[in-house]
Amino acid sequence: QAPVASTGSYAEGHSSPAAKKIMADKGIRQGALKGSGRGGRVLKQDVISAMAAGFDPSSVAAKGGFTGGREVRRERMSMLRRKVADRLVGVKNDTAMLTTFNEVDMKPIMDLRKKYKQKFKDEKGVGLGFMGFFTKAVTIALAEYPGVNAMIDGKDAIFHDYADICIAVSSPKGLMVPVVRNAEMMSLAEIEGEIKRLAIRARDGDLTIDEMQGGTFTITNGGVFGSMLSTPIINPPQSAILGMHNIVERPVAVNGKVEIRPIMFVALSYDHRIVDGKESVSFLYMIKEMLENPERLIFGGKKPEEVLLGL
Numbered sequence: 001q002a003p004v005a006s007t008g009s010y011a012e013g014h015s016s017p018a019a020k021k022i023m024a025d026k027g028i029r030q031g032a033l034k035g036s037g038r039g040g041r042v043l044k045q046d047v048i049s050a051m052a053a054g055f056d057p058s059s060v061a062a063k064g065g066f067t068g069g070r071e072v073r074r075e076r077m078s079m080l081r082r083k084v085a086d087r088l089v090g091v092k093n094d095t096a097m098l099t100t101f102n103e104v105d106m107k108p109i110m111d112l113r114k115k116y117k118q119k120f121k122d123e124k125g126v127g128l129g130f131m132g133f134f135t136k137a138v139t140i141a142l143a144e145y146p147g148v149n150a151m152i153d154g155k156d157a158i159f160h161d162y163a164d165i166c167i168a169v170s171s172p173k174g175l176m177v178p179v180v181r182n183a184e185m186m187s188l189a190e191i192e193g194e195i196k197r198l199a200i201r202a203r204d205g206d207l208t209i210d211e212m213q214g215g216t217f218t219i220t221n222g223g224v225f226g227s228m229l230s231t232p233i234i235n236p237p238q239s240a241i242l243g244m245h246n247i248v249e250r251p252v253a254v255n256g257k258v259e260i261r262p263i264m265f266v267a268l269s270y271d272h273r274i275v276d277g278k279e280s281v282s283f284l285y286m287i288k289e290m291l292e293n294p295e296r297l298i299f300g301g302k303k304p305e306e307v308l309l310g311l
Contacts, residue, residue, distance in 0.1 A: 268283065
């Protein structure tokens with residue numbers, strides 16, 4: 001069935017529910033096919049006919065890339081995207097946001113994971129990922145630097161005696177930030193299990209508003225998408241956010257010799273109105289020290305000998 005000429009109708013390029021399901025299954029974007037239905041609507045038969053005629057779902061046209069034409073399309077932003085846009089602009093306008101950086105030698109954590117990963121999964125029922133170590137380190141550092149865990153409310157500063165950690169996860173609807181409640185009381189296995197549970201709910205679109213409200217600090221990992229370095233934006237009304245990035249083998253000086261180590265750059269964006277520069281840098285450095293010396297996670301960030309000596 002030959003496609004109809006452009007009518008300029010709102011329905012043009014839009015798909016019927018049956019056609020939309022087939023296009024989603026085949027990975028064909030909306031607007032890639034001309035419709036023969038009323039007002040240019042794409043019908044189920046249009047999709048079937050296009051596939052029978054040799055339309056390639058993996059082609060540039062099907063995926064929405066450049067085709068050599070001069071077409072322009074306008075799409076309504078989702079309510080979620082519009083709200084996110086408003087919040088991001090508000091952060092830039094309403095906070096004194098700065099970012100401090102550091103680098104972490106991930107070899108100790110990677111060696112620990114390699115040694116115990118399978119045993120951990122067999123006994124705890126969850127995988128041993130990097131996020132558990134970072135979350136644990138963050139909760140210890142927040143206890144040491146409570147200003148990073150605080151927020152401004154008018155002329156007051158609100159300090160929290162708990163750590164509700166927001167973990168940014170990707171979902172079909174965009175970036176979601178569910179909250180791991182009282183993460184400071186959790187073991188690594190409990191943290192990993194809760195992150196997995198929330199990630200699955202985000203993927204399935206089952207997260208509730210309550211599960212995404214009330215966090216005191218946020219961790220985001222752009223490294224899963226290949227980001228080497230970034231300046232994450234604070235999640236209001238919080239005062240800081242930690243950005244993780246990809247792990248790259250780099251030459252570093254170790255005891256006067258050059259060695260190749262797996263390095264991750266980390267970034268802490270913070271609201272300078274409530275967090276001082278010294279506090280932010282010290283907070284990030286403490287996280288670095290705990291990740292490079294995982295045994296410190298047991299002793300509240302201190303060296304074992306410091307605990308032994310009561311220092």
